[in-house]
Amino acid sequence: MQASSSSIQWVSCDPSVVSNPALSCGFFDVPLDYHDPAAGRGRLAVIKANATGPRRGTVFFNPGGPGGSGLEALDADAAVLGGLTGGVYDIVSWDPRGVGALTVPGEIFCFGSAEEHDAFFNGTIELTGVEYTGSFTDPADVHALFSQTKVLQHKYEEVGRKCLEGPSGRYLKYVGAAATVRDMIALADALDGEGAEMNYVGVSYGTLLGSWFVNMFPDRVGRVILDGVVDPVSFATEQISLNAANFLLKDADKVYEAFITGCLLSGTTGCPIAANASSPEEVNQNVQALLRAAHDAARRDPSVAVSSSVIRSLLYTQMESPEGWSQLANVTYPQLVQAVAQEVSESTFLPSRFGRPRNPLRSRSSASETGVSYTSQAIWCGDSVDRASTTMLNIFDDLVAGTRRVSHLFGGLWPTAFYSCPFWPVRSVERYRGPFNRTLANKILVASNLLDPATPIAGAQRVAGLLGENATLVTQNAFGHTTLSEPSTCVSTIMMTYMLTGKLPEGPVVCEVDGGFELFEGVNTSDILARLSGPDV
Incomplete structure (x- = not known):
């Protein structure tokens, strides 16, 4: 396939933005509204890695988020993507609408500074997160959460007005998936x-x-690969703010079970969290003891650096990336233990091998030096179902229920962008609501890990099921977010063969992780899977 003359002038990338000198950058003009030329024009910041073999065309790549920078992603992963696609395609990514400083519309900011944001939300869970133990088993935790119902709803409604009246306000209705898909088509x-x-x-x-x-x-x-699949039907038909646990966290606690199981198998030399433990449940008790101590410290002083909310957020992030589990156990966890011990001024609850605190973690900030981005809210909420009579009380009710029924450990994470959606002031000018079972010009590959903490395998199964003969589902017996989280020669071979030849296996395929990849010292994925409990594995 020969490329037509491009409307993009490719030049060297700004080294302050992109570090790989082999990549090229440029800009691509787009209409803000493909159905209304009078709305004006925008532009996309675009980046390209040239094919290393005889060029067959272009592969477009989006790293997710929403709000992920395509420039940053390709800068980091050009070699991986080039290998995955066989080296015969130019790989092109871009900062979508609402992302970064170079695309127009760019990053969505609703406050003049990070300090203004923090002052606005001072005293709320937007800055501190939600403190709870167990699965909201303490009525005092439930009361503390619901005591913020009215003030937080008022602030979310006011943020919506600030966003609409701010410098990004006129662009909010042009940020969304349908416009981004049309941008991709124009680029192609x-x-x-x-x-x-x-x-x-x-x-x-x-x-x-x-x-x-x-x-x-x-x-x-x-040739299309979808990996780590968001359920498009649920997103199109349900309020994500009232379905967050089922939508995203259905398998998160099972991934955590894999983590503590691998920890136990490695023993205290490979995973200090297993100190004095003879079962995964006892490893979990060590983690829960740390969470309870951090929770109690935050209840006494909400300004502590390491609350239970901070620890849960850190754990959840790491559940997405199993390659970092050993680092979490051997480096980060002891730091957390030391920090919390300093906060509570005693360490009787701690495994004695960690000793007294020395290097507590630095306090986190809810805002960066350059401001607080609302791009994720703009994208999630602009495309979500229509604004309804949902209140913050409804959201808190659902959050507690999700913590009790779906994900005990992570169901109470806050803040999260889609909780803003009932109070977001606009919806995108175009939203696609289906059908999701069209007959496609070519068959696509749908991939998922068996246990993904962020996009449960049910999403991939649903997409593949709706597309029927137009898709092949590849399941990787692995943990983490997307199949890229663990190496599998089986998966990579299927993907490369597909990109080079268009051929996919008949019917669903299950692949194993390469046996030499260890999550803890002496422990690989199959070791953990063999010992996990329950019907999910």
């Missing part, structure tokens, strides 16, 4: 020729873009 027309088949790799939230793309433009579907 410019780079590979008018009407050419479009090749796409999307991970995490990028799979929602992918689901919209293949169903909005089924005749343009080339």
Whole structure:
């Protein structure tokens, strides 16, 4: 496939933004509204890694988020993506609408500074997170949460007004997945020729873009990989703010079970959290003891550096990346123990091997030096179901229920962007609501880990099921977010073969993780899977 003359002038990337000198950068003009030329124009910051072999076209890549920077992602992962696609495609990514400082509309800011944001939310869970033990088993924790119902709803409504009245306000209705899909199509027309088949790799939230793309433009579907799949039907039909645990966290506690199981198998030399433990349950008791101590310290002084909310957020982030589990256990966890011990001024609850605190973690800030981005809110909420009569009371009710029924450990995480959606002031000018079972020009690959803490396998199963013969589902017997979280020669071979030849295996495929990849010293994925409990594995 020969590329047509491109409307992008490719030049060297700004080294302050992109470190890989082999990549090229440029800008691409787009209409703000593809159905209303009078709305004006925007531009996308675009980045490209050239094919290393005979060029067959372009593969477009979106790293998810929503709000992830394509420039940063390709800068970091050009070699991985080049290998995955066989080296015969240019790989192009971009900062979508609402992302970064170079795309227009760019990053969404609703406050003049981080300090203004923090002052506005002072005294609320927006800065401190939610403190609870167990699965909200202490009525005092429930009362503390619900005591913020009215003030937080008022502040979320006021933030919506600030965003609409601020410098990004006029762009909010033009930020969303449908416009981004149309931007991709325009890029494909410019780079590979008018009407050419479009090749796409999307991970995490990028799979929602992918689901919209293949169903909005089924005749343009080339070779498409969706990995770590967001359920597009649930997103199109349900309020994500009232379905967060089921939507995203269904398998999160099971991944945590894998973590503590691997920890026990490695023993205290490979995982200090297993001190004095003879079962995964006893490893969990060590973690829960730390969470309770941090919770109690935060209840006495909400300004402590390491609250239970901080620890839960850190644990959840690490559940997405099993390659860091050993680092978490051997480096980060002892630091957390020391920090919390200093906060409570005694360490009787702690495994004695950690000793007295020396280097507590630095206090986190809810805001960066450059401000507080509302891009995730703008994208999630602009595309979500219509604003309804949902209140903060409804959201808190659902959060507690999700913590009790779906994810004890992570169901109470706060803040999260989609909790803003009932109070967000606008919706995108175009939103796709289905169908999601169109007949595609080419068959696509849908991939998922068996246990993914952020995009449960049910999303991939649903997308593949709706597409039927138009998709092949590849399940990797692994933990973490997307199949890239653990190495599998089986998965990578299927993906590369597909990108090079268009051929996919018949029917669903299950792949194993490479046996040499250890999550803890002497412990690999199959060791853990063999010992996990329950029907899910």
